[in-house]
Amino acid sequence: MSDASFSLNGTHPTVNWLGQVRAPGTPGSLPLIRQTVVEAAETCGFCDEDVAKIEMAVGEACTNIIEHSYSTQPLNLDIEVKVGRYDNRLEVTILDYSSINFAVDQMAAVPLDDYIATGRRRGLGLFIIQSFVDKVEHRFVCGQGNELKLTKFFA
Template sequence: MGQKPEAEVIELTLPARSEYVSIARLTVSGVANRMGFGYEEIEDIKLAVAEACTNVVEHAYGEQGWEPFRILCRLYSDRLVIEVIDRGKGFGFDEKRDGLKPIRVDIDIDEVVEGGLGLYLIHSVMDEVRVTTEDGVKVAMTKYLRQDEVSSDDRSITKTEA
């Protein structure tokens, strides 16, 4: 018998066309709901996925046409990791990071330059974001599942005498 995998993986391949972004949003919404995320967290996840997919549609393939891109959802017991992966032209993230003003904490949102808002939104609503630019672009976004806000550690409960 094989061992249980560390994460369950759901993979979706879509054409890099704007009309398919809603399918990506709907898919991750269903996955996040099944995992137990709350309404606001699901809305944040949908926003981040839509922004990452829109970046693929608008920037990955240029005049080459509509190539497919992939979305991988990795379901762990404590988190959801969503990877949006294309094989289009990379953009030298390390060199451009400093120019993407919204990612910098010291920049006011009113100073947002065109082209930086999508990454800013993704960073602001997800717990972790990693961008790699080898053979295309991969945006890996992590949202941690917070089962409840009450600690299961009974030492956090204090008894008061009446």
């Protein structure tokens, strides 16, 4: 997508599209997705810590799609990631084409102390997503899939 800004009928905030990638919903696609997001976050001037947090949140969201949504699907489905800069924030929109409603914004993450007490080695994805970005929004459209929007506001 181009770096051109646009506004729809003057009612939507102007967005500068910084990157877009559509890739197979497989673990092998994660480095490309992460790199796209890192480059966009760096372009926005986020500090190294925030860039890493955004990268991890997106990586965890995509891993959840691959492991929990796509593992039960009969087809090879893609993941699409779009990164946009607004006046006060960076938004990463992640689209999947699963028939499973995976409402990340409505799920409770396991508290970190509880997680540590169990000795588990996996299962922090929701905690990372919800803790490392400022806003998590989800929309599911039957027959189309999930749209997850992760927002990080500028300081």
